[in-house]
Amino acid sequence: MTAHSPDGADDAARAAVLHGLQRVVQETDRYVDEVGARHGSARTDLEAVAAVVEADRRGEEHSPGTLSRHLGLSSPATTALLDRLERSGHVRRARSGTDRRRVVVEVTDVARDLGRDVFSPMAAELRAVLARYDGEELALLGRFLDEAADAVTRGRRPTDG
Secondary structure (H helix, E strand, C coil): CCCCCCCCHHHHHHHHHHHHHHHHHHHHHHHHHHHHHHCCCCHHHHHHHHHHHHHHHCCCCECHHHHHHHHCCCHHHHHHHHHHHHHCCCEEEEECCCCCCCEEEEECHHHHHHHHHHHHHHHHHHHHHHCCCCHHHHHHHHHHHHHHHHHHHHHHCCCCC
8 A cells, every 4th residue: 555645646646547437437338339339239238238148157147127127227118128139139038947937038149249249349459458557556456446336336326314
């Protein structure tokens, strides 16, 4: 840990980091909108596919209900989204392997291919940036990003009073 400077330099550095995060978020939003449009996919469709792919990667299941909560959509909007994604071949609804009464959303190879096509160019650019940092710097950046994501999650929760 480094000592904090008393002259306001820390405040300026913090402001610069927050501005940088804001730019990353804005540019990522633009990227998703522009590249998704080139592939005929709306933002919500891409977010849904990404959520299902990520759950699959972790060995977890997404039900329509959990996907609805994850995306902040109503039940009817989630049904329409899933209908659209099923028609395009990106997901399929199936019975859960652990509870046959539950319906789960499964990702298809079409969705995995879309994810690769959409996000590989951005990931390649980010890997090139990360290659300029050493292991200690990467560990610090990783820790910061995890803590920043947790802070954003806490910040979106309603406050008491």
